Amino acid sequence: KAGVTQTPRYLIKTRGQQVTLSCSPISGHRSVSWYQQTPGQGLQFLFEYFSETQRNKGNFPGRFSGRQFSNSRSEMNVSTLELGDSALYLCASSLNGLAGINEQFFGPGTRLTVL
Amino acid sequence: AQSVTQLGSHVSVSEGALVLLRCNYSSSVPPYLFWYVQYPNQGLQLLLKYTTGATLVKGINGFEAEFKKSETSFHLTKPSAHMSDAAEYFCAVRTSGGSYIPTFGRGTSLIVHP
Numbered sequence: 001k002a003g004v005t006q007t008p009r010y011l012i013k014t015r016g017q018q019v020t021l022s023c024s025p026i027s028g029h030r031s032v033s034w035y036q037q038t039p040g041q042g043l044q045f046l047f048e049y050f051s052e053t054q055r056n057k058g059n060f061p062g063r064f065s066g067r068q069f070s071n072s073r074s075e076m077n078v079s080t081l082e083l084g085d086s087a088l089y090l091c092a093s094s095l096n097g098l099a100g101i102n103e104q105f106f107g108p109g110t111r112l113t114v115l
Numbered sequence: 116a117q118s119v120t121q122l123g124s125h126v127s128v129s130e131g132a133l134v135l136l137r138c139n140y141s142s143s144v145p146p147y148l149f150w151y152v153q154y155p156n157q158g159l160q161l162l163l164k165y166t167t168g169a170t171l172v173k174g175i176n177g178f179e180a181e182f183k184k185s186e187t188s189f190h191l192t193k194p195s196a197h198m199s200d201a202a203e204y205f206c207a208v209r210t211s212g213g214s215y216i217p218t219f220g221r222g223t224s225l226i227v228h229p
Binding site for chain 2: 004042043045048090092097103109
């Protein structure tokens with residue numbers, strides 16, 4: 001069974017631009033969560049989608065948004081990029097969601113660099 | 116508020132030695148506790164998790180962790196380190212309240228010397 005895939009793996013943008021990251025979960029998984037990982041803040045929860053509905057949201061500004069499609073694939077969008085948005089963005093999938101209590105399967109991440 | 120503290124950003128051991136990675140948490144609800152491992156240029160992989168029941172939890176790759184409620188700890192151990200264990204390890208706990216958002220520790224980098 002294929003794992004979680006994320007595209008692109010690396011991305012370079014400039015301040016003020018916007019970016020869209022994509023995540024394909026493991027086949028059969030209905031939940032996708034997104035995380036931001038930085039050396040300064042560690043691993044922080046962005047949001048979780050389950051069956052196309054946002055179920056939980058972390059403490060991030062509205063510039064960070066996401067969506068999930070009927071095939072469970074998910075996209076994350078960051079608008080008006082800031083230097084501080086440079087990070088590794090991880091996507092994780094699970095069968096039934098509730099990231100805080102169920103096992104998640106993580107993708108390799110997208111490394112975003114904002115110049 | 117819930118939090119996770121991992122003592123020691125780096126832990127160095129010799130191959131064959133005991134591995135002990137420390138994790139203390141605070142939570143106002145019964146905790147769900149996790150240990151994840153991250154190898155270079157990869158995502159996180161679940162090592163083990165505690166929900167309810169037996170306080171000694173066995174995971175993959177020979178790792179285990181013991182939930183100690185009185186000490187609010189969930190330390191990760193492995194009797195004998197292998198070179199392949201070198202990685203970043205994260206402890207996580209679910210948040211309190213009605214949400215199920217996980218809070219992660221800052222991570223501990225395990226270095227294994229030959």
